[in-house]
Amino acid sequence: EPEVTQTPSHQVTQMGQEVILRCVPISNHLYFYWYRQILGQKVEFLVSFYNNEISEKSEIFDDQFSVERPDGSNFTLKIRSTKLEDSAMYFCASRGYSRNGGTQYFGPGTRLLVL
Amino acid sequence: GQNIDQPTEMTATEGAIVQINCTYQTSGFNGLFWYQQHAGEAPTFLSYNVLDGLEEKGRFSSFLSRSKGYSYLLLKELQMKDSASYLCAVAGYSTLTFGKGTMLLVSP
Numbered sequence: 015e016p017e018v019t020q021t022p023s024h025q026v027t028q029m030g031q032e033v034i035l036r037c038v039p040i041s042n043h044l045y046f047y048w049y050r051q052i053l054g055q056k057v058e059f060l061v062s063f064y065n066n067e068i069s070e071k072s073e074i075f076d077d078q079f080s081v082e083r084p085d086g087s088n089f090t091l092k093i094r095s096t097k098l099e100d101s102a103m104y105f106c107a108s109r110g111y112s113r114n115g116g117t118q119y120f121g122p123g124t125r126l127l128v129l
Numbered sequence: 130g131q132n133i134d135q136p137t138e139m140t141a142t143e144g145a146i147v148q149i150n151c152t153y154q155t156s157g158f159n160g161l162f163w164y165q166q167h168a169g170e171a172p173t174f175l176s177y178n179v180l181d182g183l184e185e186k187g188r189f190s191s192f193l194s195r196s197k198g199y200s201y202l203l204l205k206e207l208q209m210k211d212s213a214s215y216l217c218a219v220a221g222y223s224t225l226t227f228g229k230g231t232m233l234l235v236s237p
Contacts, residue, residue, distance in 0.1 A: 122171050
């Protein structure tokens with residue numbers, strides 16, 4: 015069964031450093047997402063991406079964040095200058111085309127720790 | 130904006146039935162999802178409702194009333210492995226807004 019994959023599974027970085035989180039969505043999916051979950055808190059939407067551009071983004075997704083689909087398979091989230099409060103689990107998700115919402119399938123996540 | 134409420138914790142015994150409720154107020158609605166999340170893992174899809182009524186899938190069923198802004202997830206024949214957080218999520222145009230999740234503890 016196709017799955018969303020994410021690398022790395024864990025990332026430790028120093029405050030102010032740039033990090034890139036990588037995702038390979040399910041191959042025939044068209045819509046891609048990033049979410050984050052701070053330890054003990056709810057899953058929060060960051061950004062959605064379709065047809066090589068951002069469809070929607072939340073207040074969390076400020077100028078420090080960017081997304082890219084550099085080739086036909088990868089989808090990346092870049093944090094330019096990490097802050098302590100960026101420490102969280104970051105989930106990538108993807109879905110196929112559906113007129114009624116469609117189910118988003120989540121990757122296993124990257125646990126980011128900013129020191 | 131979106132506001133999604135669900136109980137923080139519930140407990141039940143193995144073999145029992147449990148109902149997890151979710152109420153929502155949203156500015157846009159494109160369906161309601163239930164996900165299961167074990168600690169430290171990704172949410173995994175359980176069910177999707179966009180029309181009123183009950184959707185049954187094995188031991189799990191989900192109900193939706195759009196006029197009441199209400200859904201529930203029903204878990205039957207509980208097993209120890211069902212101990213997890215259950216997330217109610219409302220779909221907007223291109224987003225999912227999650228509730229805080231209901232931690233279900235199944236005891237022997």
